[in-house]
Amino acid sequence: MSETTTATASATAAHGASIELENLTKRYPGSQQPAVDNVSMEIKAGETVIFVGPSGCGKSTTLKMINRLIEPTGGRIRIDGEDVTDIDPVKLRRKVGYAIQSAGLFPHMTVAQNIALVPKMIGWPKARIRSRVEELLDLVGLDAGEFHGRYPRQLSGGQQQRVGVARALAADPPVLLMDEPFGAVDPITRDHLQDELIRLQHELHKTIVFVTHDFDEAIKLGDRIAVLRERSHIAQFDTPEAILTNPADDFVSGFVGAGAALKRLNLTRVRDVEMREYPTVTVETPLQEIFTVIRASGTNEILLLDKRRRPYKWLRRGDLMRARGSLARAGTLVHDTVTRDATLRDALEAVLTDNAGRVAVTGRRGEYIGVVDMETLMNSVHELLEADRFEAMEAQHELEEARAQQTHFEQEGSGGVTKA
Template sequence: MSAMIELEKLGKRYPGQATPAVDALDLSIPEGEIVILVGPSGCGKTTTLKMINRIIEPTSGTIRLQGEDVTRADPDQLRRRIGYVIQQVGLFPHQTIGRNITTVPRLLGWPRKRIEERLDELLHLVGMDPATYRDRFPKQLSGGQRQRIGVARALAADPPVMLMDEPFGALDPISRDRLQNEFLRLQQEIRKTIVFVTHDIDEAVKMGDRIAILREGSAVAQYDTPEAVLAAPADDFVREFIGSGAVLKRLGLTRVRDVGLAPWPTSAIGEGREAAVRAAASSDHGCLLLLDDRRRPLRWVQARELGDPGYSLDRRGLEVRNTVGPDATLAAALEALLAGRSGAVAVVDDAGALLGVVNLDTLMSAVDAAHDGRPVDRRATDDELAAR
């Protein structure tokens, strides 16, 4: 369930303020998409977000939710139709995770059985075991786990719209990247209409179906897809806000599943050195990927390291420390490749089994396509990835 949002001449002027915080904003947010509001500090991003669910009342203009003018609706009833996630999460510290998540369903008077079923469904949805977490308290969770609970709470009554105000901004870079990826996966299932505020253009490019770059007063400098914004900035303001490295930023728009995985010699470590030598000889890469009995990557081994028959395979080469999944961006694949020092990064499925590799040739082809403004050539279908 999702809904279109239309903002027409939306404005907010505070008493004594020389210029409006938000000045006559027009914006149409398509149903089922993530629209990012991004711009310099003080440009009115959060004010705009809070006017949509009327935490802040607009002084002019109209907000339509699926055609209904909600500026005339009861604010409390409206907020129960809109999920809200903020950077600080805002969980009630003295209530269990279960009570936190089910706040809105309980206010709506749902039957107890339906509430319990929805609680378990949501905890599974955000990747947390209900039996383990429902009776814990917020202080017993990590920052990333609390943020997941915040998302689950916002989804509790299955609202058509979600508002997210820098939801991952307080997390460390690793947790932030992981939660961004998990949320994009989740959005593929729930298809909510999401308005997402950030100050980070890289996050906007990664997360958004569309990006609205705002000037002071929430004036729209450019509103388009991430690809279009990066390929053709509307003016110098947008160009300066995007910053350098637009071509590399476009690698953040392409998923590993969207490119062809490179062939690479592999051998099961249990098959011994001679099998590894034969596999290495079958390729001109000069480097072999050793796998365990479940096809999980273990070690990158140079062909020349296989010469001594008395040297155990599990002590040769470099341990595989970085892998990526098919949903990872090419920017993440590049980072993992550089960290691994092997000239390639292993792509694995949910069980950790090898699907293939992304190497420098794959990434250079993607960079060339981005530089020319072309879509990346999609050579591997989902069925082909599954078959590997």
């Protein structure tokens, strides 16, 4: 896609819209209790709000009422101040992006046809649709030339989910609803998809409402989290940090679970910590020059990059000596990388599975950016633990002051009664 097209697309992109739920209720015939009971909530334009709660609590039902895939029994829904409970639901759904688990792609349509579905329905010109499909494939990290004509069965689970997100964004809606979109993929792919969504949101600033049962995913993705009880009653609606450090009650504490300080690693991104500069060479670098780089670096290891500057192998001095002049037999393949948008928890997991205690950081195209190591991550953990201790001491101090003040008032009151 040309720079002009990208600039034009960025200039005309629709940002997020506010969402208001007012006394939203859903009753199914024959059921004694409502599935969703009198839910009120305000979601700011451009923020990512996560609905998390136990199975059957009504979180998906609440989500689907926003675009009226499920019709509310009572209450109001306003998007950017417009009451959508009285407008045509089909038109509403064309203005609200929707992504679900297992992507939900039409198997008889190509990737391009799946993405183009809504723009075609609302009458976009063919040239605009074609440009939008290419733009979105690029946006979600898929090569348009390679994936344009493929069918869903020819894609991996992660690729299908990327196409599903692209389809949801096709008509550039201000609101994106996501119902456990990454629940059916393996953990590694899921982490990468989460990172991709974070990156996309940094670029697009949509209003995202996301349903999950995974509290760690909620912490990683959400600007705010709504912890829901039965019938979508809100137990706590706050920032991830506030919920981790000050859960409203035992129900919310159950979701937080043990290790709140470690869970807070999900609040810090790799881009927020200092990365190590690591000596690098490419597969095209002459062998003698590689030896020179290792000697000059003062380290025993360098990182070999492929022709597209993606991490390929870790090379040690001894590996090169034993390889007898051939890079093909030298070094250890790079199995794990993390992106700049990955959390420190993701990075810690990658580092712990690596014998040398480090992981390469990559950019949008997989290109090498830097390295984070165990020392950097442990310093971050210690800082979080110190912050927790300080907050606990502050809270204890405030509690003791409040108790002392209460005792003082009680003594004054008691003394007054005695004198009377």
